[in-house]
Amino acid sequence: MNQSLFQFSESFAREMDAKDSLAHFRSRFYFPKVNGKKAIYFCGNSLGLQPKSVKDYLEKELNNWADRAVDGHFHGEDAWYHVRKKSKPALAHIVGAQEHEVVAMNNLSVNLHLLMVSFYRPTKERYKIIVEAGAFPSDQYMLETQIKFHGLDPKEVLVELSPRTGEFTLRTEDIVAEIEKHGDSLALVNMAGLQYYSGQLFDIKAIVAAAHSVGALAGFDLAHAAGNAVLKLHEWNVDFATWCSYKYLNSGPGNVSGIFVHERFAERPDLPRFAGWWGHDEGERFKMEKGFVPMYGADGWQLANSNVLALAVHQASLDIFAEAGMENLRAKSEKLTGYLEFLIHEISGESGVLEIITPKSPAERGCQLSLFIHCGGKEVFDEWYNQGVVGDWRNPNVIRLAPTPLYNSFLDVFRFAKILEQSLKKFA
């Protein structure tokens, strides 16, 4: 992003909003209040805002339940038996997949475990897993316990990649070199797509190619990438991935996750999995017979019948994504985050209070900027919050700010900058 395009003025921010073809989506979301005022909400990386349409989507299913009860499963328009199909087109668009490669189900940590059952198959020779150091705790616990489940020692299996000394993010060349170094002993690369702490978007395509070149598989936790970065999971040959829907996908606290399983595993009944009746051949499901026959594609990893109410909320948001388009969202996002970066540099300059640790290149980040706080610590964060800025704090000293293209404006970013300017007078 050419930073000279930006100006530190309210009129410039307003002009950018006036030119923004996605600006009208903002009015479709509820904003929280802080100290009685509409918040500057930069926390979509943690919990996305509620689309106003959610109530209608939910009410429709509540009415179906009230009016049809058990008949709602098979009768009437939108019978619940097939409800999983509804979200597939939008999800496939968001993560760059074929429709049969994705399905919405369970929660993210649960799905990570289920996918590991199928795709982490250690042998005596090939057993190592590469992960970024400081991965999200759920991923760390998942890996630790999966490895122990196979009777192995996490210390011997896990290869944790740290940035070079003095750097905050990993270089792709170092990730690739590490994959090549472990070669025949490497079973799996299991990383975040976008790192929750640093905001770094990894080069998924290069990582997958490197993993495959040594005969390993590559799977990703896309919690911070889905609905944020443009993804091409099918084209990049990603083996498997999972994400949550409550961050950038605005589907409500703890709502349903999604999985991606590449087409080449679509008809692999031989792959081990922990099965349930909802992954069993749909046409035969109600014969209630012995012998699990997985459905084609990602559907074959389902266990339980779909959570219809959760999916209704999810659909409200997915329909907005389908309308806005991921490429358009990303184009705005680069400008919005670029503007935030520009203003932070303009204001904090050489003060030494803040350091942006997220990569500078838009190709290596999503909308989030992670600010390393050198003075003032959490007090800086609390001060901003009192002024109406909702970001989030991650120990030991990072503030994450995520202006999202669906509901944030350039004026939000400008207003935050004025608050930042004031607070630096106190803490610098």
Ligand SMILES: Cc1ncc(COP(=O)(O)O)c(C=O)c1O
């Ligand atoms: C990167 C990452 N992975 C996993 C999780 C855990 O998600 P869940 O509680 O939905 O399983 C989170 C939650 O914020 C996350 O950010």
